[in-house]
Every structure is written in structure tokens, then in C-alpha cells.
Amino acid sequence: MTEKIKEIINNQINEEFYSAYLYLAFAAKLEKWGFKGAASWMKVQAQEENDHALGLFRFLLDRGEEPKLKTIAGPEAESFKNMLDIFSAGLGHEKHITACINNIYELAREEKDYALESFIKWYIDEQIEEESNATEIIDKLKLIGDNGSAIYMLDQELRTRLYIPSGPYATSNAAKA
Ligand code: MG
Numbered sequence: 001m002t003e004k005i006k007e008i009i010n011n012q013i014n015e016e017f018y019s020a021y022l023y024l025a026f027a028a029k030l031e032k033w034g035f036k037g038a039a040s041w042m043k044v045q046a047q048e049e050n051d052h053a054l055g056l057f058r059f060l061l062d063r064g065e066e067p068k069l070k071t072i073a074g075p076e077a078e079s080f081k082n083m084l085d086i087f088s089a090g091l092g093h094e095k096h097i098t099a100c101i102n103n104i105y106e107l108a109r110e111e112k113d114y115a116l117e118s119f120i121k122w123y124i125d126e127q128i129e130e131e132s133n134a135t136e137i138i139d140k141l142k143l144i145g146d147n148g149s150a151i152y153m154l155d156q157e158l159r160t161r162l163y164i165p166s167g168p169y170a171t172s173n174a175a176k177a
Contacts, residue, residue, distance in 0.1 A: 001063050008054050008104050009116075015100055016053035020046040022093060024073040026086050033152075033171055038083060038157030041131040048166040052123070055167035056099075060117055083151070091134035098127040122168040143156045 027042035060067045078088050101123045108116040137158070144150040164170075 001060075001065055001113070005107060005111060005113055005116060006068075007062070007064055009060055010068045010070065012100060013053050013056045013060075014072065015097060016049050016056065017072050018075070019093065020049035020053070021096065022075040023049060023090070025077040026123055029077045029080060031171055032087065033083075035083060035155045035158075037155035037157065038086075041158040043147070044161050044163045047163045051165055051166055051167035051170060053175065054125070055142060058169055059116075063115065067089060084138065087134055087137050087141060091131065091138060094130045094134055098123065098131065101127055121167060123139065126166070143146045 014146055023042045023046040025040040027046065030042060031034075031039035057067045077086075080089065101120060104120050105117065105124060108114075108120060137154075141151075144154060
């Protein structure tokens with residue numbers, strides 16, 4: 001594996017752990033506002049992000065490389081005023097992650113690393129879902145506006161999200177992770 005590829009994957013491990021951290025910061029803020037359902041949704045999302053990081057971690061080890069863990073930055077959640085602000089920031093973050101994943105795919109092709117090219121496709125597909133999930137909730141929040149009882153109902157709906165192990169090894173070989 002080339003140094004460039006090791007570097008980009010180690011960076012992505014950090015991005016995915018940061019994502020988990022960011023969604024936890026969102027969960028903290030939402031729960032402080034009394035939105036326990038939305039907070040729970042964010043905590044499930046954070047668990048999935050942890051799985052995404054571990055998928056990349058596993059890929060490096062399977063290729064004979066040692067993952068290098070970098071410092072995780074502290075997310076900034078102070079400027080948010082409402083649930084719409086938070087989910088919009090989440091969508092913005094997912095768009096950034098999509099760009100990162102696309103860069104990995106491009107590098108895999110440039111360096112003719114076919115194993116990485118195949119592996120990273122799971123993440124490309126996952127990003128379609130991540131952006132679509134966030135967009136759907138944002139659309140609902142825009143529709144609801146400041147209708148308190150509708151916001152309460154949406155919060156109840158978000159509470160129903162369950163954690164299902166995510167990542168490229170989640171269904172095929174969970175024991176490996
Ligand atoms: Mg992710």
C-alpha cells in the first residue's frame with residue numbers, strides 16, 4: 001500500500017470518529033432542549049459513525065498496515081438555535097464526508113489499488129443514504145415550522161430509530177470487526 005493511500009485512510013478514520021463526536025455533540029444539545037427523540041437518533045448515528053471508522057481500521061489491518069489514530073477535534077455546537085440548524089449542519093457535514101470518500105475512490109483508481117477501489121464502494125453507497133436521511137428530516141422540519149405539537153410528534157418519530165451495526169463488515173463478517 002502506498003504512503004498516500006495509508007495517509008488518506010488514516011485521515012478518513014479520523015473523519016469518521018469526528019463524525020461520531022459531532023453527532024454526540026448534537027445529541028447533547030438536543031437533549032438539553034428537551035428533544036429526547038432527536039437526541040436518541042443522533043446517538044444511533046454516532047454509533048454508526050464509530051462502525052464506519054472501524055471498517056477502515058479493519059481494512060488497514062487486513063492489508064498488513066497499522067492504523068494511526070490522530071487527535072479528534074472538539075465539535076462546536078454553541079451557535080445552533082433550533083433542530084433545523086442542527087440537522088442542516090449534519091447534512092453539510094455529510095456532504096463534506098461524501099467529498100472525502102470520493103477523493104479516496106479517485107486516489108484508488110489513480111494508484112491502481114483495486115482492493116481499495118472495491119472496498120470504498122460501500123462508503124459511496126452509504127453516503128447516498130446519509131444525505132437522503134438528513135434531507136428528509138430537514139424537509140419535515142421546514143414543513144412543520146414552529147408548530148409545537150408537530151415538532152413533538154417528529155421528536156417521537158425520531159426516537160424509534162434503532163441501532164443496526166453499520167460498515168462494510170457489519171453484515172458479511174461481524175465477528176471480524
Ligand atoms: Mg460515516
